[in-house]
Amino acid sequence: MSVTAPLNAALRRVPIWLLYILAVIPPVWLFVQGLNGRLGVDPVKAMEHQMGLWGLQILIAVLAITPLRTHLGINAIRFRRALGLIGFFYIVLHLLVWLVLDVQIPRQILGDIYKRPYITIGMAALVLMVPLALTSNNLALRKLGPHRWRRLHRATYVILLLGAVHYVMVVRGWQLQPLIYLALVVILLLLRVIPPPKRRLA
Amino acid sequence: MTRWNGDLRQSDITPKSVWLGRRQVLAGMGFAGMAALLPRGAQAEELVPNSFEEITNYNNFYEFGPDKTDPARHAGALRTVPWAVVIDGLVDRPGTYDLGDVIASGPIEERIYRLRCVEGWSMIIPWQGFELGHLLRRVGVQPAARHVRFETLVRPDEMPGQRRGLLDWPYVEGLRLDEAMHPLTLLATGLYDQPMPNQNGAPLRLVVPWKYGFKSIKSIVRITLQAEQPVNTWQAMNAREYGYYANVNPNVSHPRWSQATERPIGGGIFATRRDTVLFNGYGDQVAALYAGMDLARDY
Numbered sequence: 001m002s003v004t005a006p007l008n009a010a011l012r013r014v015p016i017w018l019l020y021i022l023a024v025i026p027p028v029w030l031f032v033q034g035l036n037g038r039l040g041v042d043p044v045k046a047m048e049h050q051m052g053l054w055g056l057q058i059l060i061a062v063l064a065i066t067p068l069r070t071h072l073g074i075n076a077i078r079f080r081r082a083l084g085l086i087g088f089f090y091i092v093l094h095l096l097v098w099l100v101l102d103v104q105i106p107r108q109i110l111g112d113i114y115k116r117p118y119i120t121i122g123m124a125a126l127v128l129m130v131p132l133a134l135t136s137n138n139l140a141l142r143k144l145g146p147h148r149w150r151r152l153h154r155a156t157y158v159i160l161l162l163g164a165v166h167y168v169m170v171v172r173g174w175q176l177q178p179l180i181y182l183a184l185v186v187i188l189l190l191l192r193v194i195p196p197p198k199r200r201l202a
Numbered sequence: 203m204t205r206w207n208g209d210l211r212q213s214d215i216t217p218k219s220v221w222l223g224r225r226q227v228l229a230g231m232g233f234a235g236m237a238a239l240l241p242r243g244a245q246a247e248e249l250v251p252n253s254f255e256e257i258t259n260y261n262n263f264y265e266f267g268p269d270k271t272d273p274a275r276h277a278g279a280l281r282t283v284p285w286a287v288v289i290d291g292l293v294d295r296p297g298t299y300d301l302g303d304v305i306a307s308g309p310i311e312e313r314i315y316r317l318r319c320v321e322g323w324s325m326i327i328p329w330q331g332f333e334l335g336h337l338l339r340r341v342g343v344q345p346a347a348r349h350v351r352f353e354t355l356v357r358p359d360e361m362p363g364q365r366r367g368l369l370d371w372p373y374v375e376g377l378r379l380d381e382a383m384h385p386l387t388l389l390a391t392g393l394y395d396q397p398m399p400n401q402n403g404a405p406l407r408l409v410v411p412w413k414y415g416f417k418s419i420k421s422i423v424r425i426t427l428q429a430e431q432p433v434n435t436w437q438a439m440n441a442r443e444y445g446y447y448a449n450v451n452p453n454v455s456h457p458r459w460s461q462a463t464e465r466p467i468g469g470g471i472f473a474t475r476r477d478t479v480l481f482n483g484y485g486d487q488v489a490a491l492y493a494g495m496d497l498a499r500d501y
Contacts, residue, residue: 034471040271041260042323043471104475108460116458172321172458173368173439175268 294342308336331390
């Protein structure tokens with residue numbers, strides 16, 4: 001028996017609906033904290049940045065699922081759809097905070113998307129996520145067929161790169177944390193190309 | 203418009219008990235009450251200062267780290283006693299001046315200024331300080347001098363941001379001589395009735411209210427009078443995004459941020475933006491400095 005077997009057995013017992021329930025808590029908590037003046041001096045930016053960061057983290061977890069299986073033998077694939085949808089939902093909230101609470105003025109929003117490369121890139125990532133979110137259900141999978149569905153969902157790779165680059169560009173100057181996220185995305189993509197180690201049979 | 207000058211008296215300054223409590227009162231009132239208290243127009247006209255807590259917990263001071271909360275977290279380690287300022291270059295009386303000596307250059311006044319950050323937010327800050335012009339006249343500016351170059355302290359042991367390559371240290375800023383001599387230009391030594399908090403640039407910082415905040419260099423250790431225009435830190439870092447003049451101007455868009463509007467800090471999550479005003483509202487006093495200049499080219 002391999003060392004990952006108990007972990008995989010435990011993962012199989014976690015109900016997927018639990019993820020959706022748990023995912024609602026952080027944004028609601030963040031909003032309530034913001035309403036009550038507990039997010040520091042600039043609650044709008046705090047909410048905007050936190051939603052973006054959580055979204056990116058969850059989408060990086062989605063990207064980690066395949067290498068976890070191929071390189072470590074940990075099987076979390078049954079959570080991938082839920083995590084992908086939750087990540088999308090968080091990024092939509094990130095966008096809504098920016099639109100409604102931060103920039104507010106429609107003309108300025110359009111100008112920002114058009115003129116500011118980091119916003120253009122972020123918006124491109126979000127737009128690319130829409131067809132993936134819409135086809136993250138069994139009906140769409142059946143209609144598209146597994147081959148076409150998989151090819152469509154490879155857009156995830158581009159989305160994660162765009163998202164991480166958006167984060168690198170959004171900060172002033174070169175800062176460490178966004179670069180770590182970008183490096184993580186690149187490593188998780190490279191692990192798909194690097195052959196996994198041969199697993200010994202017990 | 204005289205919002206800057208001497209007709210602001212001690213009685214115009216919000217008493218300490220009031221500003222300490224303002225935030226709590228607002229939080230208790232909830233959003234509806236806050237909106238009633240700080241309507242959009244009234245806030246702009248009356249220059250109601252932000253609370254001491256807001257002003258000291260939301261700072262761009264990369265010497266202590268890139269996040270707005272880093273300075274408040276890390277600036278406690280900065281030692282500001284003793285403090286000396288080197289004044290050199292094209293001056294009659296160059297030398298290393300003790301802080302007390304520098305501060306004795308002119309009367310300390312209270313000035314309530316709007317601070318507009320290049321990132322698109324603004325705060326109202328009740329500074330204490332004296333006009334930079336008083337100091338410059340005292341050390342004797344030589345006729346060949348055209349610009350003033352300022353330098354921030356470099357002390358990586360006490361400034362964790364300087365142990366990382368965030369910017370080229372020391373932080374450098376500059377003003378044209380006529381900008382430096384303008385009566386609005388302040389060397390600030392405190393805010394509200396407090397000595398300057400470390401995270402706001404203790405013990406001595408520049409305040410140039412018609413320019414974006416990054417021009418108002420903090421924790422100054424050197425002032426140099428020179429003929430040539432200095433290269434300020436952000437300009438050296440990215441000349442396309444940051445210029446030498448950095449005058450607040452809603453018509454000149456920054457590659458990262460539209461400058462047409464700004465978010466006043468302190469209004470909660472539903473605060474509305476206000477329109478940014480040319481020269482941050484100080485145009486009556488300073489527009490003449492730039493007569494004939496193309497502000498889009500000299501941004």
